[in-house]
Amino acid sequence: MLIQFRVENHRSLRDEQVLSLVAASLGDSKDPRLLRPQGLGEALLPTVALYGANASGKSNVLNALGFMREAVLRSHRFWEPEAGTPQEPFALSNKVKAPSLYEVDILVEGVRFRYGFVLSAERIEEEWLHTWPHGRKQVLFEREGDHFEFGKHLRGENEIIRGLTRVNSLFLSAAAQNNHAALLPIFGWFRAARFELHRSPLRGLEPSQFIALRSMLSWQLSLFDEDNKARQHARDALVHLLRAADLGVLDIKVTTREAPRSYRGPQSRFDTAGLEVFLRHQAEAGHEVWLPLEQESAGTITLLGIATQLVHLLKHGGLLCVDELEASLHPMLGLKLLQLFHEPRRNPKGAQLLFTTHDTNLLGNVLGESVLRRDQIWFTEKDRAGATHLYPLTDFHPRKEENLERGYLQGRYGAVPFLGQLVTTPGEEN
Structure with a gap:
């Protein structure tokens, strides 16, 4: 399960941004929608919705997590040895030459892990994996440049695999390709994650x-x-x-x-x-x-494409990230998809859904009781320099009975476009 995602200097995410799936204290600790996994003292959210204006960076949050997954799965086998890394830094400032950071807190087989790395255009600058079995922190490995340190609890062919790890590949990626038994579950979490990002203009399944x-x-x-x-x-x-x-x-x-x-x-x-x-x-x-x-x-x-992933995830658990959930789907159908993740009987393994949307019906109660808790709603907004800021609705402390849909559309929480005159008539160009 995903607990938290941290990213810095990826596309429009110039500064460090943190997305947390830890449930907030909203006075409803027995809410049946929450996930209560063993091995974690906190409840987690089964779904999180990202709202924001067009080009505000919603998709870049998913893209950053997808980039991290691809680096774990592919860097050792598919990144060319002397080609550097496919870094995608913020391009509108001197951050274009700075390294990028990616980190996840995840729960795997009842144990919490924190895995992350920093990469530049040339190489992997840092990489680390920490864990908390029985609630106490253990360092499994840390890497800084060409220097590696392995914790005493990481058993396996660490030194041999270190020798096989290129400067532009992740140790975790190399370890999985060389069957490092202790690290395969972490690699497996990334492999099990599914992403439905922007589609090509051609209509069809990816x-x-x-x-x-x-x-x-x-x-x-x-x-x-x-x-x-x-x-x-x-x-x-x-x-x-x-x-x-x-x-x-x-x-x-x-x-x-x-x-x-x-x-x-x-x-x-x-x-x-x-x-x-x-x-x-x-x-x-x-x-x-x-x-x-x-x-x-x-x-x-669209539904068939998502459904092929849903059937597996709801049975085995995992993370599904969907860009523009409402694309080509009726609002009531999107609502039903969310409810699959919210019902413990249908989601016994604690699958999670992270999605972007413009569908404000999910914020209100037109279709019945609001399907989303207040802590399941996040926003993205760009500043004047073109950098994306990610923040939760709970920062505004909305009341339980507050009309979230109306508040969002009125700009009470930000993350809405400021529209000028979209079409000019002759003589009004200036």
Whole structure:
């Protein structure tokens, strides 16, 4: 579970920004929405919403966490040895030449860990991993430049892996690739995190979504797969979610298609490794029709992409980050997705959702009792220098009965655009 994320000098996040998923004391300690994991003396939030004007930096918060994940997963194997790092610093000041910091506090297998690193354009400058078993801090390793120090509790081939760690790769990344048993759970937390960030202009599933969907449905293509039963259960859960969303979808299937030997063109966006996805719909006169995925609406495809991640996360736990949750989704459908994370029966492993949105319905009670607690609402706002500031609604100490939607739209909490005249008429250009 994610406890806290800290970042500095990533895109518009010029100064240090901290996002906390620790529940605030709001006088409702028995709120069933809260996560109460063993090994942590504090309750955690299952969902957090980021609000703010366009270009205020909401997406950059998710992007920074996604960048950290990619560095952990890929730096040892995929970053070129002499190419430095793919740093993305704040470009509007002298921070463009400064290093960037990324740090998470996470709960893995009931133990709290704090992992982070500092990188420049040339190399990894610092890296550290601390833990708190039984509530007492232990240093597992610390790195500064080329100097490494390993704590006595980190057992494994530390020195050998240190020799394999390049200046522009993370020790954690190298350790996981070399099967360091003690560090694999930390690496696994990053690998399990899922990100649905800005989509390309082409409508369709992202590669990661299609891979998940293909794995989920591939039991239909083999009668001898040992994982058939588990995958069929996942597929049934996916179909149930699609039916409950009232999209007119009754079922889903995957088929193989052999391309003609003379065909040498690019594969369809919806056809990975010769697989095609079809959704079954109710038609006139009681008939049913299977439609290929490319004929579905943007909303159906958006939900299907998120649903492929949801089914796994709600069963096994993990973090899902979604940019613009409301994109192509009806407000009531977005509300239902949040409620999946808020219901302990449906979210027994404590999966978490971090998302950006402009949907103010989630702030009010038009659709019933407010779905979000006051500590689940965060804002981003840019200053005159173009730097993003991240802060929680609780900084304003709103009353429990306060109309949050109205207050936000009125600018009471900041994080709204200051609009000038968007269109000028002749003679008004100046």
